[in-house]
Amino acid sequence: MNGFEVDVMTELLMSRLRSEGGWKKQKLYSLKSIGLRPLLKHFEDVGSYYVDDDLIRDYLEKQNDIFKGDKKRAWRWHLIRRSAELLMYFAATGRVDMPRMTRWTRRDCLLLIEPSAEQLADNGNIYGLVWRTRNALKEIGYAYRTLLYYDASGFEKILEAHKEAGTEVYSRKICANAVLYAQKLVETGNRYRYQAERKAAALLDEYHRYGTITPAPLSPFNQAALCAEFEALLDEYGNDMLFSGKHSAVTSRTARSIVKGFLFDMEDAGFSTFDGVSLADVGGAIAKTASEHYKRGAESLLHYTRGFLKHLHDYGHTETDLSVAVPKMAAPFKKIYQGFADDEIRNLLGAVDRSTNIGKRDYAIMVLAAQTGLRAVDIARLKRSDIDWRKREIRVIQSKTDEELCLTLETESGNAVFEYLTGARQDCDLPNVFIRAVHPLGALNPSAMQGVVRKYMRVAGIEPAKHQRYGFHSFRRAFGTRLLESGTPVHLLSQLLGHVDLDSARPYMSASEQGLRECCLPLDLGGNGGDAL
Numbered sequence: 001m002n003g004f005e006v007d008v009m010t011e012l013l014m015s016r017l018r019s020e021g022g023w024k025k026q027k028l029y030s031l032k033s034i035g036l037r038p039l040l041k042h043f044e045d046v047g048s049y050y051v052d053d054d055l056i057r058d059y060l061e062k063q064n065d066i067f068k069g070d071k072k073r074a075w076r077w078h079l080i081r082r083s084a085e086l087l088m089y090f091a092a093t094g095r096v097d098m099p100r101m102t103r104w105t106r107r108d109c110l111l112l113i114e115p116s117a118e119q120l121a122d123n124g125n126i127y128g129l130v131w132r133t134r135n136a137l138k139e140i141g142y143a144y145r146t147l148l149y150y151d152a153s154g155f156e157k158i159l160e161a162h163k164e165a166g167t168e169v170y171s172r173k174i175c176a177n178a179v180l181y182a183q184k185l186v187e188t189g190n191r192y193r194y195q196a197e198r199k200a201a202a203l204l205d206e207y208h209r210y211g212t213i214t215p216a217p218l219s220p221f222n223q224a225a226l227c228a229e230f231e232a233l234l235d236e237y238g239n240d241m242l243f244s245g246k247h248s249a250v251t252s253r254t255a256r257s258i259v260k261g262f263l264f265d266m267e268d269a270g271f272s273t274f275d276g277v278s279l280a281d282v283g284g285a286i287a288k289t290a291s292e293h294y295k296r297g298a299e300s301l302l303h304y305t306r307g308f309l310k311h312l313h314d315y316g317h318t319e320t321d322l323s324v325a326v327p328k329m330a331a332p333f334k335k336i337y338q339g340f341a342d343d344e345i346r347n348l349l350g351a352v353d354r355s356t357n358i359g360k361r362d363y364a365i366m367v368l369a370a371q372t373g374l375r376a377v378d379i380a381r382l383k384r385s386d387i388d389w390r391k392r393e394i395r396v397i398q399s400k401t402d403e404e405l406c407l408t409l410e411t412e413s414g415n416a417v418f419e420y421l422t423g424a425r426q427d428c429d430l431p432n433v434f435i436r437a438v439h440p441l442g443a444l445n446p447s448a449m450q451g452v453v454r455k456y457m458r459v460a461g462i463e464p465a466k467h468q469r470y471g472f473h474s475f476r477r478a479f480g481t482r483l484l485e486s487g488t489p490v491h492l493l494s495q496l497l498g499h500v501d502l503d504s505a506r507p508y509m510s511a512s513e514q515g516l517r518e519c520c521l522p523l524d525l526g527g528n529g530g531d532a533l
Contacts, residue, residue: 035083
């Protein structure tokens, strides 16, 4: 490797930067005083004036050890590294247009050590398995930043765990222990999250088993499973709800989730089948489930559990109709869903960083929710074909009611959606308007919409009062309240919100008399929206 005189090359570099222009004086000063001066001082102290890339790399690794973990001085480390990298690039090419730096990795990083042909050919070798799994992710098209995330916080940790265990043989147990250790760090507040370890371990296991990778989200960690017979009965019940045509897929999933909790309590009571289960046993399990998980109202628990037990009797799984042990009425509990006030909506929208792709997406989602009142699930499933730009209309089949709903596409929300589609959304064949920002690409889950609102509520400093429930539905509640306060008849309110029953409009009918006089329908976004489609 060719070397150079470090002090001479530094002067030549600074001279070139000054002559070519484009560098502000403050930036040049920082580069020289904070970036290059410590480097010159280091080699002066060790008595080495003729250096090469290896010596500079040694210097950078020592600097990395000094600044590692110091978030307040991370900027200094980045400047030191960039200055040294620029010096090496200039010495090798004579140019100063250095490309973007890659992620920093130490030379002893296990990920950088390319496996031998024997290790690559051995499916049970952890080094070969990690290398082949990472290559498979690249071929699938995982984003560069996603791969870096899995490398630094996932695969590297798993390799280190195998090295500490003194083995090169892939072990699911070692991977699981690495994940559990990361989980403990999160629980004790020493780390923020551990999804990278989980994802890396899952990808390695999948590639080790099948030799391929199918992009898919992770299931909840440590998710408990029912015994085989209870799980089969629950599947049968959920499928029967769907095939009957009386319930949507969303309702079926909700029912399964609620009944699953009841079945866990039946298992805790010592049952793995319904043979020998008495009415008193069912009553005891229901009481336990309600007291531990439904303290704010057990109406849904009673409704779906009664339906499940009725299903078991109708299909001959139980001789006794155990559904009679479930009360038909629950003590009423009044849920308080608070709609966002206009100033809160403006604060939420103002908290979004619209210079980023995710910010443009989140802004479009919240503006659309505020100006249409669409449910989270309907925005998540909104397709580009549902938008008629010429007529400025949105036509959707509502997930909850299976009824078509036609709404006006307002200027602000239309501009926000258009800006996202044309400048921020990743190119893919998915028909959905809003998609995940990271690989694997896919439609947003409705639960992700709740995360969007909670994120910007924290940024905007919006704290709900006691017993109030703020969330994505608060946009819909605010939309309905504005309609009512503007004098919109209840039957038209129900049509605009996509209600099938007029009784569904009752929660919106609590506006004050003063509000009815002062408020109007349009929502002034205070300059956050555009001027025209």
